[in-house]
Amino acid sequence: MFTRRRFMKLMGGGFLGSMALGSYAFAIEPLYSLKTTYYRPQLPNWPVNLNLRVAILADIHACKPWMTAERIRYIVKETNKLKPDVILLLGDYCTGMNVVTDYVDSSEWAPVFGELEAPLGVHAVLGNHDFWEDRTVQRDRAGKPFSQIALEKAGIPVYENSAVQLKKEKQKFWLAGLGDQLAFPPYRSFGHSKWGTRDDLELTLSKIEDEAPVILMAHEPDIFRKVPDRVSLTVSGHTHGGQVRFLGYAPINTSGMKYNYGHVIEDNSHLIVSGGLGCSMLPVRFGTPPEIVLMELGGNPSV
Secondary structure (H helix, E strand, O other): OOOHHHHHHHHHHHHHHHHHHHHHHHHHHHHHOOEEEEEOOOOOOOOOOOOEEEEEEOOOOOEEOOEOHHHHHHHHHHHHHOOOOEEEEOOOOOOOEOOOOEEOOHHHHHHHHOOOOOOOOEEEOOOHHHHHOOHHHHHHOOOOOHHHHHHHHOOOOEOOOEEEEEEEOOEEEEEEEOOOOOOEOOOHHHOOOOOEOOOOHHHHHHOOOOOOOEEEEOOOHHHHHHOOOOOOEEEEOOOHHHOEOEOOEOOOOOOOHHHOOEEEEEOOEEEEEOOOOOOOEOOOOEOOOOEEEEEEEOOOOOO
């Protein structure tokens, strides 16, 4: 018989379970978890003999207590242990949250990224929060956000609708970086009633001068719908993998389910979306632990 005592036990168990899950999502997974996610995409227009190890760090959201300079330094050391050929930073270095005990200034986190090591360098794009957190740039809808200034001071180039050709063992490839697609919300206090962007895909791809393969860095994955198959691979962050996932499903979805997380193939085009490292809006992660992404491109993966 279903007695009052049994009902109270069930309610108590449910309450304790909810408290445990909430504590894990709030205090354990965001603060202490870190995994490396490996991909070996077979890209149709990537040379078989161009073996490239690419590490991706996305969505840092530096703040206390969730993403301190010490936590970032630990992530940097773990990334260096993977011995990547090239490291890509995909934006959102600023906090993006009000639920913090303190902010981590760009003068603290940017030099830590300067400790990243890769023979072909460290390369970055900006994310929406890097623009949103800079009130002067929002007011003027122009200029370099302080995230970009700090990264460049640390020796890390920041790409906005531009590209650079790199080479590994005489094999060339292009690395392109798209400007942010959500840079300027309609801040009426600054007299702006419409969204504004900094992305220009056509201009970005016009910088590609030969037939060497292309990796495109784009903070938000939504642009993938427009990326031609001339681009070998698009890499993005922004979504945090939904930040909360139950059985692989993310109830909060910023870019549509198919572009929310992982490896997406459409027609002849490939996209990899990182689950990121930090938190946005609320300091909660569940079922999508912070991750470093390591991709092995080419015909002879060594992972």
